[in-house]
Amino acid sequence: MNSERYTGDSKLHEMVEIAMEESWDVCVAHIELITRTIGSVIAQGVAAGEFEVADLQAAALCSCAAMIKFFHPQMIAQTADKPGPSIDQMIDFILASLAPRGKAK
Numbered sequence: 001m002n003s004e005r006y007t008g009d010s011k012l013h014e015m016v017e018i019a020m021e022e023s024w025d026v027c028v029a030h031i032e033l034i035t036r037t038i039g040s041v042i043a044q045g046v047a048a049g050e051f052e053v054a055d056l057q058a059a060a061l062c063s064c065a066a067m068i069k070f071f072h073p074q075m076i077a078q079t080a081d082k083p084g085p086s087i088d089q090m091i092d093f094i095l096a097s098l099a100p101r102g103k104a105k
Contacts, residue, residue, distance in 0.1 A: 016073050035060050052100035063094050
């Protein structure tokens with residue numbers, strides 16, 4: 001869905017670029033919100049025994065870094081036609097990295 005929405009939308013990319021240049025603090029707040037949200041999901045998985053994580057903040061940051069090409073408008077556009085894992089492959093990889101040892105699928 002994001003690929004369809006963001007690929008080829010020059011107006012959106014212009015807005016993102018301007019926001020990054022002129023309002024970086026807003027971008028940082030957004031990045032922090034996404035990281036906290038992903039961290040919250042990981043924390044819920046830890047509490048349920050589905051994930052084993054020594055450092056929740058690092059796990060959230062690593063998960064965000066692994067997925068950025070799937071949710072950052074410019075990265076989506078830049079990597080749309082380049083080889084790389086699918087979103088399903090990346091999700092499987094991240095989930096396996098968070099699973100308790102011996103439970104990875």
